[in-house]
Amino acid sequence: MSLMAKRWEELADIKRVLARRDWFPGTSGNLAIKVDNEPVSFLVTASGKDKTKETNEDFLLVDSKGLPVGETHLKPSAETLLHVEIFNKTNAGCSLHVHTVDNNVISELYGDKGSITFKGQEIIKAYGLWDEDAEFTIPIIYNHAHIPTLAADFAEFVKEDAGAVLIRNHGITAWGRDALEAKKYLEASEFLFSYHLKLLAFKRALV
Numbered sequence: 485m486s487l488m489a490k491r492w493e494e495l496a497d498i499k500r501v502l503a504r505r506d507w508f509p510g511t512s513g514n515l516a517i518k519v520d521n522e523p524v525s526f527l528v529t530a531s532g533k534d535k536t537k538e539t540n541e542d543f544l545l546v547d548s549k550g551l552p553v554g555e556t557h558l559k560p561s562a563e564t565l566l567h568v569e570i571f572n573k574t575n576a577g578c579s580l581h582v583h584t585v586d587n588n589v590i591s592e593l594y595g596d597k598g599s600i601t602f603k604g605q606e607i608i609k610a611y612g613l614w615d616e617d618a619e620f621t622i623p624i625i626y627n628h629a630h631i632p633t634l635a636a637d638f639a640e641f642v643k644e645d646a647g648a649v650l651i652r653n654h655g656i657t658a659w660g661r662d663a664l665e666a667k668k669y670l671e672a673s674e675f676l677f678s679y680h681l682k683l684l685a686f687k688r689a690l691v
């Protein structure tokens with residue numbers, strides 16, 4: 485099996501799992517996986533598709549600028565430039581973007597603060613943080629409609645090979661060295677968002 489076919493399968497597997505969780509409402513979300521390093525090329529979801537469906541036109545190959553490699557009628561995700569920043573600035577191998585109600589509510593609640601920090605939660609270990617007092621901070625950026633501006637703001641927080649950034653009232657992008665790590669960061673983040681919102685609601689109900 486070619487490397488490209490292997491990466492396609494890996495990304496298709498993740499897409500299937502995330503779709504079962506309803507993490508692609510209204511055609512939202514996009515996924516990317518690196519195929520080559522020099523020069524950088526990666527598979528990215530085609531724009532505007534129903535990501536709960538599986539077809540052989542789900543992904544297309546793009547270059548380090550996010551432009552399609554070869555002739556295709558497919559359009560790369562509108563947010564390809566964010567994945568471009570990740571693959572050009574780090575050694576990440578996979579990048580995942582989803583819109584969920586929980587990540588949108590968290591981004592709105594903490595948007596003015598510019599970030600949310602989690603600590604004292606076992607699942608923080610999913611970020612590779614094993615200390616008892618470890619903290620994980622997720623930056624929250626403004627949702628510029630102009631994608632190059634959004635990508636430039638986003639790039640400021642892309643420093644490590646694995647990480648996560650919230651876009652206010654839009655969604656989260658999480659990445660990692662490989663598909664497993666990217667998925668782990670995404671799932672840990674969504675777990676923490678959901679836990680945090682439940683806790684806030686119960687605390688309020690108990691007063």
Ligand SMILES: CSC[C@@H](O)[C@@H](O)C(=O)COP(=O)(O)O
Pocket residue numbers: 510511512513514529530531532533560561562563581
């Ligand atoms: C209909 S969701 C809004 C989209 O503009 C975008 O935020 C998104 O996540 C999906 O865009 P896509 O171009 O399909 O990758």
Ligand SMILES: [Zn+2]
Pocket residue numbers: 512513514563581583654655
């Ligand atoms: Zn989006």
